[in-house]
Amino acid sequence: MTPVFIGSEIYRGSSYGAAHPLHIPRVSTVMDLVRALDWLGPEQYRASPRAKPAALTGFHTPAYINALEKAEATQAVDEGAFARHALGTTANPVFPEMFRRPATGAGGVVLAAELVADGGVVHVPGGGTHHAMADRANGFCYLNDPVLCLLALRRLGLTRIAYIDIDAHHADGVEAALGGADDMLLVSIHEENRWPYTGKLDDTGGGRSYNLPVPRGFNDTEMAHVLHRLILPLLAQFDPQAVVLQSGSDAILEDPLSRLALSNNAHAEVALALRDASPRLIALGGGGYNPWSVARCWTRVWGVLNGQEVSGELPTPAQAILQNLTWNRRGPAWQVQPHWIATLNDPPRPGPMRPELTDSVDYLRKRAGLPRAVHLAQVSARA
Template structure:
């Protein structure tokens, strides 16, 4: 039997920071845990402490030399020029900081464990996961390891032959695509902001035909994203008939995020999650990007509400509001002077709008490919 919905988290995220000026100086996973507990949504039987992945487990995809270099950088607190050049450690994006091995190894450990726990089905939320830019031999884009790839490999080892990976982060899933673009048993769908780092994921990039990249324009609204959901994401997943779904639910596509120029509400993300939950017997929900602490904490707490069958209140109770009001943040124009609703409500106001012709065209071009996908009988 399935163990029921589980939340995988850890106290390592509390107080851990990439550095004073780094976008990942903000509290994220700890905020989600605190919010969910304040709302009464996280009883002990639904929570598991994320294990720290052992180096040997990480080499299921990462090179032994890279894993050793990452451990060594944490132990010594420094990297030499050769390590920086080869492995991307000690850069502005992927700096040296005290938990630079233990923190990502904890996120990876949760995704690896999730594959085992989902062997008989179920739903797991790992908000510390979603590090989709990590490469086999190199850190990239704030991602030292690629827990999404490791989670997919763990799901496969534990009986999920066909896996659908859906990524709705504002940035393209370049590391995951690097791993699985030529794997016919992995469906990859990425919606991301066009002309945004890492500048990959063009509409035409299709791998062996199971890769759907949808670059989207600035000021993307909820109505346009619903079109992508209903004409691309859900039909492609239905056609593919996966044994497992992995949803990377980066929160950086919402209006308040400082690192994108998309303007979604968190309702857009939640609608995707709600629709996907019934489409495979195993579902793993990951975090990802998200650099406004209030918007990311609220979005991922809502993810857990949906995964665990909780009702999202119209107004937060005092204990949950206190969690949000206690967060310090010195941000840019999208972080300063937060609107009152970021403290008092979990759901954003809907952000509908007109559907631009370029969005309709791109979605239509990808939707036309769905019929050519090979279907499959699900193996549970």
């Protein structure tokens, strides 16, 4: 199947509010960039449907869905919905599309599952809201579309489904929902001592859940080690019929909500490797709070999955899209960098392989019954 891109115009102009990290445009910029680059061939684009409440209650409680719909309709939250469902908080504010926008993301991932029934690749940058719980909003996430995607794949009759999450924040909602499922492999790579402060190294989630908290400054060299020494061996052992990748871009150096140091080259490498690890791949978005880095990252993910890459300067129409982005953050650390406009490709960000990280990878390999990893330093010494 030719790769499919699922998007929606609901993301254009939709915002959580001027003071919220998700006031920035994200999916709409990705849609504009892939079109400016001529990376959407005939029949590759699908408009995301909006999931109906009955479909959402396959995971979420009816009371929660009713409260979310009511909050959007009235643009207000009563004390009961605030206390029980965490609606109307600073993290999960009331805004005009607070039901329709996440329901569109949920509809997109369910459509993606249907499209890969016979194999293929689908990119849904509007998906990836991995923090929502069954009965409440959590961490900017009103609906848990990764869970809904995994459940949709299960309904297709698949019995080995893998979920790989490289967002800077732990996939707590996914683990809470499916961490104990025998037919699921869940792997979350996230910053240690970062909200939501779950996903410790020894947390199994009750089943095939592997959590790898990584230290500040996590770099491209270390991500390559994690990919080749942990993620891919786990997938080879599990032999998944489908893989869902949550490719949050908040692990990239310039993101304000983490202290990790990846380039978007790491995301592209992970996406390509996972494409080859299963007959079905669904790539979601996720976190990302710098409008340039998130748009460039997810555009690259789509490009590599679609057999497209641009290593030099972007054509003028694509540069114009990036040039016109704005961000209300202040300070020299957040000044727009020239490569944010000129190219999709971040400069590589290699770095040291820290022993605490290789030890953590070895610990998880041992838990999974994989052979003890050979460290990169040992490989170099033998070369």
